[in-house]
Amino acid sequence: MYTTEFLDLPPLDSADGVVRLPGSKSISNRVLLLAALCEGTTAVHDLLDSDDTLVMLKALEQLGCSLSRHGGVLRITGLAGLPPAKPAKLFLGNAGTAMRPLTAALAVLGGEFELSGVPRMHERPIGDLVDALRKLGCTIDYLAQQGFPPLRIGRPQLRLTEAIPVRGDVSSQFLTALLMALPLVAQQDITIEVEGELVSRPYIEITLNLLARFGVAVRRDGWRRFIIPAGSRLVSPGEVHVEADASSASYFIALGAIAAHDGRVLRIEGLGHDSIQGDIRFVEAAQLMGADVRSGPNWIEVRRGAWPLRPINIDCNHIPDAAMTLGVMALYATGGSSVLRNIASWRVKETDRIAAMATELRKLGARVEEGADWLRITPPDVWKSARIGTYDDHRMAMCFSLAAFADQGTTVRVEDPKCVGKTFPQYFETLFTVARTAPEHIPVICIDGPTASGKGTLASRVADRLGYHYLDSGALYRIAALAARNAGLELTAQRESEIAAVAATLPVRFAADRVLLDGQDVTDAIRTEEAGMNASRVSALPAVRTALVELQRGFRQLPGLVADGRDMGTVIFPGAALKVYLTASAAQRADRRQRQLSAKGIATTIDVLRADLEARDARDSQRAVAPLKAAQDALLLDNSEQSIEESVDQVLRWWEERQPFKDT
Ligand SMILES: Nc1ncnc2c1ncn2[C@@H]1O[C@H](COP(=O)(O)OP(=O)(O)O)[C@@H](O)[C@H]1O
Numbered sequence: 117m118y119t120t121e122f123l124d125l126p127p128l129d130s131a132d133g134v135v136r137l138p139g140s141k142s143i144s145n146r147v148l149l150l151a152a153l154c155e156g157t158t159a160v161h162d163l164l165d166s167d168d169t170l171v172m173l174k175a176l177e178q179l180g181c182s183l184s185r186h187g188g189v190l191r192i193t194g195l196a197g198l199p200p201a202k203p204a205k206l207f208l209g210n211a212g213t214a215m216r217p218l219t220a221a222l223a224v225l226g227g228e229f230e231l232s233g234v235p236r237m238h239e240r241p242i243g244d245l246v247d248a249l250r251k252l253g254c255t256i257d258y259l260a261q262q263g264f265p266p267l268r269i270g271r272p273q274l275r276l277t278e279a280i281p282v283r284g285d286v287s288s289q290f291l292t293a294l295l296m297a298l299p300l301v302a303q304q305d306i307t308i309e310v311e312g313e314l315v316s317r318p319y320i321e322i323t324l325n326l327l328a329r330f331g332v333a334v335r336r337d338g339w340r341r342f343i344i345p346a347g348s349r350l351v352s353p354g355e356v357h358v359e360a361d362a363s364s365a366s367y368f369i370a371l372g373a374i375a376a377h378d379g380r381v382l383r384i385e386g387l388g389h390d391s392i393q394g395d396i397r398f399v400e401a402a403q404l405m406g407a408d409v410r411s412g413p414n415w416i417e418v419r420r421g422a423w424p425l426r427p428i429n430i431d432c433n434h435i436p437d438a439a440m441t442l443g444v445m446a447l448y449a450t451g452g453s454s455v456l457r458n459i460a461s462w463r464v465k466e467t468d469r470i471a472a473m474a475t476e477l478r479k480l481g482a483r484v485e486e487g488a489d490w491l492r493i494t495p496p497d498v499w500k501s502a503r504i505g506t507y508d509d510h511r512m513a514m515c516f517s518l519a520a521f522a523d524q525g526t527t528v529r530v531e532d533p534k535c536v537g538k539t540f541p542q543y544f545e546t547l548f549t550v551a552r553t554a555p556e557h558i559p560v561i562c563i564d565g566p567t568a569s570g571k572g573t574l575a576s577r578v579a580d581r582l583g584y585h586y587l588d589s590g591a592l593y594r595i596a597a598l599a600a601r602n603a604g605l606e607l608t609a610q611r612e613s614e615i616a617a618v619a620a621t622l623p624v625r626f627a628a629d630r631v632l633l634d635g636q637d638v639t640d641a642i643r644t645e646e647a648g649m650n651a652s653r654v655s656a657l658p659a660v661r662t663a664l665v666e667l668q669r670g671f672r673q674l675p676g677l678v679a680d681g682r683d684m685g686t687v688i689f690p691g692a693a694l695k696v697y698l699t700a701s702a703a704q705r706a707d708r709r710q711r712q713l714s715a716k717g718i719a720t721t722i723d724v725l726r727a728d729l730e731a732r733d734a735r736d737s738q739r740a741v742a743p744l745k746a747a748q749d750a751l752l753l754d755n756s757e758q759s760i761e762e763s764v765d766q767v768l769r770w771w772e773e774r775q776p777f778k779d780t
């Protein structure tokens with residue numbers, strides 16, 4: 117997951133390939149709660165691993181459920197319909213799918229519980245659910261503002277003979293919560309009556325479907341009355357497979373419609389046309405806009421159909437979450453405006469999504485009108501690069517990533533990308549496996565300079581701050597030298613072609629912070645001073661340098677690269693958007709190297725080190741091919757008197773000055 121302050125998406129061109137998506141959040145949290153309440157043990161396969169499921173799991177553990185994990189399977193032994201034995205204070209983050217049903221289940225079962233969440237959760241209304249629960253005899257108090265979490269729950273005196281009214285027009289989660297909780301106390305038929313128009317009906321269908329799997333067949337009379345039959349009991353079905361999340365799939369369905377052009381196909385696995393999730397109907401909306409979609413029971417394939425996309429005017433009640441994705445697709449639907457209607461529930465989600473979408477779409481150049489429960493979006497005439505605020509809302513981050521495909525070459529900065537952790541922690545990584553763009557669009561920052569100037573330290577920290585890949589090109593010369601020695605070669609010009617042949621086929625792999633050569637961990641072996649000197653020797657051989665060019669350029673991958681070495685800016689990435697030539701005095705560098713070595717328990721003297729590094733400087737800058745020197749357009753940074761943080765901040769400032777949205 118990207119935990120950087122922001123993530124810049126350079127202009128993207130197309131998409132193809134296969135994605136497997138994480139499990140559905142709605143199904144995951146419902147299954148977890150039902151498994152926790154029922155009789156028996158449930159093995160849950162393909163559970164979503166995200167912030168919202170984590171808070172649910174922690175809460176269930178606190179309530180006394182026993183959980184164990186083996187491989188990808190989670191086993192839960194339920195409470196068999198009994199109230200939790202101990203009082204508990206549950207923290208539920210910003211997970212509505214945990215807060216609402218747990219409130220209902222615990223209020224019906226009774227005990228001493230407190231339920232709280234993040235500040236935004238304390239702004240999301242729960243009064244209608246609490247009113248319904250109080251009417252049937254539950255004890256619930258507000259601990260802060262009336263109508264909002266945090267809540268205290270006590271013991272109920274249940275009255276279940278009369279129909280229980282619940283409002284259906286704010287959030288379907290209230291009805292879901294009652295439907296999952298009331299089978300615990302169904303000594304007689306229990307009737308729930310929905311007041312107002314029921315929003316987000318598909319989510320109720322998921323609830324009913326899962327209740328049926330746990331042995332409870334709810335009867336219903338249209339969408340107004342739901343009856344839980346007397347004698348209902350929640351019983352584990354044994355095994356449950358969680359299907360991939362249909363709301364998460366919406367981003368990739370849209371991606372296919374926007375970017376799978378010229379024979380490309382985007383295939384989504386783990387979800388198909390017989391999905392029980394309402395958001396699967398996003399497919400129909402995407403088709404109306406022009407997507408070419410084919411699907412089977414467990415897969416969906418999407419290609420670009422109509423292009424540009426067609427504007428849409430649609431009632432989104434049946435796809436409340438996935439409909440946000442239509443808002444960004446509308447940017448590509450020229451020839452009119454798109455209207456998304458019946459989206460009032462957006463106002464009380466992770467953020468006020470109507471206001472948030474309007475604000476951020478405008479930044480890209482779209483004209484947007486906003487009503488109480490609708491949005492009208494007219495695509496930009498001229499796209500603008502923009503910093504997109506995400507409001508701690510995973511769906512804002514995910515849908516706006518799709519704005520990077522404008523053919524006018526816009527850069528989209530997604531702020532706080534880690535908000536996707538709520539439902540899809542690997543969203544951007546998954547996007548980058550299928551999104552394509554020309555290499556010259558992928559940003560590169562080059563940091564060249566002499567030994568021990570701090571290139572590696574600076575480059576890897578800048579890469580961390582930007583979420584970019586990092587290329588330590590010196591490591592490749594070190595590895596090439598080691599591999600050549602292992603092959604019994606002397607590191608001399610007479611052996612140039614043989615060393616180059618070794619370098620051309622290096623079986624090297626970078627895994628986390630380890631370097632593997634032919635499966636052997638050589639991380640420490642390549643870091644000795646001798647290995648540095650050997651690297652310097654082989655790096656003077658032109659054929660060796662040529663052999664390593666493609667390997668180095670292969671590191672230029674989405675979302676960007678920071679590369680350090682001697683010739684990053686002059687030879688390997690001459691078109692890089694930022695080149696830094698890093699220096700420090702020889703005395704400083706010798707001192708730094710000595711500290712670095714002594715931290716590893718290697719004793720040396722400053723004089724020897726200084727002589728070594730001056731010898732290396734001389735060889736690296738005097739060789740015939742790609743000598744160490746500043747690129748003409750490089751910015752010079754002498755960090756002799758700077759701390760590491762100061763030099764990192766300096767480079768990031770230079771980088772910001774080059775961004776297209778720096779003045780916005
Ligand atoms: N600006 C700086 N100020 C002080 N020490 C630094 C600075 N930059 C790097 N160092 C230290 O100098 C040592 C050498 O840095 P390194 O990144 O390995 O250099 P290079 O990759 O140029 O050989 C490291 O121990 C690092 O912590």
Ligand SMILES: Nc1ccn([C@H]2C[C@H](O)[C@@H](COP(=O)(O)OP(=O)(O)O)O2)c(=O)n1
Nearest residue numbers: 567568589590591593651652655681682683
């Ligand atoms: N892009 C590069 C990187 C390194 N080299 C050569 C020259 C250097 O002396 C050796 C070792 O590089 P490395 O960056 O690992 O060395 P230092 O950490 O700066 O001591 O490889 C090169 O020629 N071109």
